[in-house]
Amino acid sequence: MNAMNDDFFPELQKYPLSDVSRDIMACSDKEVLRALETAENGAWLDARDFMALLSPAAASYLERMARTAQSLTQRNFGRAIQLFTPLYLSNFCTNRCVYCGFNTCNAIHRSMLTLEEIEAEGACIAATGLRHILLLTGDAPKKAGPDYIADAARRLRPFFPGIGVEVYSLTQEEYALLCASGVDSMTMFQETYNPELYARLHPSGPKRNFHFRLEAPGRAASAGMRCVNIGALLGLDAWRRDAFFTGLHANWLQARYPGVETAVSVPRMRPHAGSFDQVQPVRDRDLVQIILALRLFLPMSGITVSTRERAALRDRLIPLGVTKLSAGVSTAVGGHVPAQAHTPTAMQAHPAENALSTTRAKQNVGQFEIADTRSVDEVAQAIRAMGYQPVFKHWEPLEGEEYACGALRQ
Amino acid sequence: MTSSTNDDLLHIGDAFLESRLFIGTGKYGDDAVIPAVAQASGAQVITVALRRVDIGNPKDGMLSHIPKNMRLLPNTSGARTADEAARIARLARAAGCGDWIKIEVISDNRHLLPDGYETAKATETLAKEGFVVLPYMNPDLYVARDLVNAGAAAVMPLGAPIGTNRGLRTREMIGILIEEIPLPIIVDAGIGRPSHACEAMEMGAAACLVNTAIAVSGHPARMAAAFGDAVRAGRAAYLARTAPVLEGHAAASSPLTGFLGECHE
Numbered sequence: 236m237n238a239m240n241d242d243f244f245p246e247l248q249k250y251p252l253s254d255v256s257r258d259i260m261a262c263s264d265k266e267v268l269r270a271l272e273t274a275e276n277g278a279w280l281d282a283r284d285f286m287a288l289l290s291p292a293a294a295s296y297l298e299r300m301a302r303t304a305q306s307l308t309q310r311n312f313g314r315a316i317q318l319f320t321p322l323y324l325s326n327f328c329t330n331r332c333v334y335c336g337f338n339t340c341n342a343i344h345r346s347m348l349t350l351e352e353i354e355a356e357g358a359c360i361a362a363t364g365l366r367h368i369l370l371l372t373g374d375a376p377k378k379a380g381p382d383y384i385a386d387a388a389r390r391l392r393p394f395f396p397g398i399g400v401e402v403y404s405l406t407q408e409e410y411a412l413l414c415a416s417g418v419d420s421m422t423m424f425q426e427t428y429n430p431e432l433y434a435r436l437h438p439s440g441p442k443r444n445f446h447f448r449l450e451a452p453g454r455a456a457s458a459g460m461r462c463v464n465i466g467a468l469l470g471l472d473a474w475r476r477d478a479f480f481t482g483l484h485a486n487w488l489q490a491r492y493p494g495v496e497t498a499v500s501v502p503r504m505r506p507h508a509g510s511f512d513q514v515q516p517v518r519d520r521d522l523v524q525i526i527l528a529l530r531l532f533l534p535m536s537g538i539t540v541s542t543r544e545r546a547a548l549r550d551r552l553i554p555l556g557v558t559k560l561s562a563g564v565s566t567a568v569g570g571h572v573p574a575q576a577h578t579p580t581a582m583q584a585h586p587a588e589n590a591l592s593t594t595r596a597k598q599n600v601g602q603f604e605i606a607d608t609r610s611v612d613e614v615a616q617a618i619r620a621m622g623y624q625p626v627f628k629h630w631e632p633l634e635g636e637e638y639a640c641g642a643l644r645q
Numbered sequence: 646m647t648s649s650t651n652d653d654l655l656h657i658g659d660a661f662l663e664s665r666l667f668i669g670t671g672k673y674g675d676d677a678v679i680p681a682v683a684q685a686s687g688a689q690v691i692t693v694a695l696r697r698v699d700i701g702n703p704k705d706g707m708l709s710h711i712p713k714n715m716r717l718l719p720n721t722s723g724a725r726t727a728d729e730a731a732r733i734a735r736l737a738r739a740a741g742c743g744d745w746i747k748i749e750v751i752s753d754n755r756h757l758l759p760d761g762y763e764t765a766k767a768t769e770t771l772a773k774e775g776f777v778v779l780p781y782m783n784p785d786l787y788v789a790r791d792l793v794n795a796g797a798a799a800v801m802p803l804g805a806p807i808g809t810n811r812g813l814r815t816r817e818m819i820g821i822l823i824e825e826i827p828l829p830i831i832v833d834a835g836i837g838r839p840s841h842a843c844e845a846m847e848m849g850a851a852a853c854l855v856n857t858a859i860a861v862s863g864h865p866a867r868m869a870a871a872f873g874d875a876v877r878a879g880r881a882a883y884l885a886r887t888a889p890v891l892e893g894h895a896a897a898s899s900p901l902t903g904f905l906g907e908c909h910e
Binding site for chain 2: 277310311490494535624627630
C-alpha cells in the first residue's frame, strides 16, 4: 500500500459527486450479488461493492444482506449492545446551521451547566446503571471552550469509565487535552459530504469550514482518542451518496489509524426548532439498507442508532448489525436532573448562570425531538427481549489505576 | 483443581488442570447462560475481559455468573501497547482477579491480529511482577521463543483470525510451535467447530480456548458440551499416538524393492 495521506479530502476528491450518484444508480443485480458473495465468504469489500449494496438494485436483496450482516456482527461483536446516554452541557451556539434547533438565530432559551450541575447530572445518569456518557455542546468556544469540556470530563470520570464528546471541531492539541482529562471517544457528524450543499446549510459561523470539520476525526485519532465515530445527517443530501461517503471515510480512518476503533452513526433528520424544510426522504427501508451496506463494508466497525428513531424500529434494527444504542435520552441542556434539584453551591459558583438554571426545566428546548423516550431500564429490557445483552460497561480507563479499583465509587 | 485421579493433568503456574478446554465470557446474548456453559464444558479456566467488568460494583453481572470454583483468566482486551496491557493486568490483580493474565495486545482493529513485539514486552514486564502470563500470539516461532525467554507460562497461538470460526488455518505453524516450544501450546481464536478443537488436540496442543463458537451458537450449553467432548477425544487420540497418515500417495501393493529378495547374486 502507498503511504497514506494525513487528510481524507484527497480521497474524497477521487469520487466526484455526480459520478458517485450515477455509478450507484447504475449498479446491476450482478454487481450486488458479487458484493454479497464476497461478504458471505468473509472477504473484504471494495468501494465498488459498497456502491452496489447502496444501489436501487440491492433493494431486492435486503433479506440476504440482513442475514450476512447479522452473522458478521455476531461473530465480531457477539449478541451484545452497548448503551450510553448523551448529556448536553450547553446550547450556546454561534453557527447558523439551517436544520438545527441550536441555530444562533433561533429564539430558544440558552443555558450552560455549571460543573456542580454536571456532577449532579452525572450522578443521576450513573444511578440508571449506565457507565458510558456522551458530552455535547453547541459551537460557542468562548462560553463552552475546551477547558470547560475537559473540566466536565474530570468531574464525570468517577461515575463513567467511558466518556465521549460530540462537540464542535477542535485542534489536535485540544483533543489531546480532552484525552488527558479522561475522554476516550469522539463523535463528529460531517452532516453532508457534499461541499456545495454544506456551504448552503452552514451560512455562517465556524462550522462553515468544511475541511476543518472533515479532518477532525483524524486529528482526534492522532491526539489519542480510542474511538472515533462519524456519520452524515441523513436527509440533507441524497442518502445513497452521503452513506457511501460515510463508509468511505470510516474505511479510510480505519486504514490510516488501525489502532483506533472506528464507528458510524446513521442519524436521520428529525423535527427541530427552525424552518429547514428541504429534507430528502429517507424511508425506514432506506435506513435498513444503509445499515446493512455499512455492516457488510465495515464488518469491524461499531454502528450506533440514536433515539432519533422510534422505539419499535430501533428494536427491529438490533439484529441487523447495530452495536450501540442511546437510552434514557434528553437533548436539552441538563435534562436528567430537575432544575430545582441543583444545589445552591452550584449557583454560587457561577452566578451568571443562576437565572438560567432555575428556569431551565420550563424553558429548555432540545436540539431535536427524540422519537424513543424510553428509560434505560426499558431499553435494556427491549434488548434482552430480542435475545441480546445490554452492555453497560465496555471500557476501563487506564490513566488512573485508582479509578478502576473502584475507590472513587465506594 | 490440584487433586485428581487423572494422571494427564495440564500444569500451568500453580495449577494442575484436568480440563484442557478454556472458555470465555464475551459475546453471549445473556450472561446468565455462563454457569450452564461452564458446567457442560467441564472447563476449569474462564477468561474475562477486564474492560467489561464493573470493578467496584459487587453486583457486576458477568462476574456473578462465573462459578466460584473456576479459575479466572482476565485478559487485556483493548490494550494497544505493552504498557496498556501491563496496566490492565495490574488493575485485574488489584480487583481480586488473581495472578493469571492473558495478554492481548492488538493495535489493528481491522484484523485484530496480536502485536508480537508489544506482547513480548508485556509478558516480560508482568512475569517479573509475579504474574502467570499466557500471551495470545501469532504462531511465529521467533515470537514464541521471545515469549519463552520473557517468562510466559504458556503460549496461545491463533488458529485463524479471531471471531472467524475458520479453524486451524495456521496448522503448520502451530505444529512447529508444538515441536519446538517447551511450554503448553493453547490454541486460541478461530476455532469454529468441535472438530477443529479435536484436530488441534490430536496434533499435540495442550489445550484450546473457545469463546465465539460457543457464545454465538444456537445452544451455547450444548455446544460447550460438544467442545468438551472434542477436546477430550483429541487429547486421547494424541496420547494414543494417532497412526501416521500417508499424505498424497497410496501404498504400493507391489513393493518397489521387492526384487532384492529375488536376486541371486
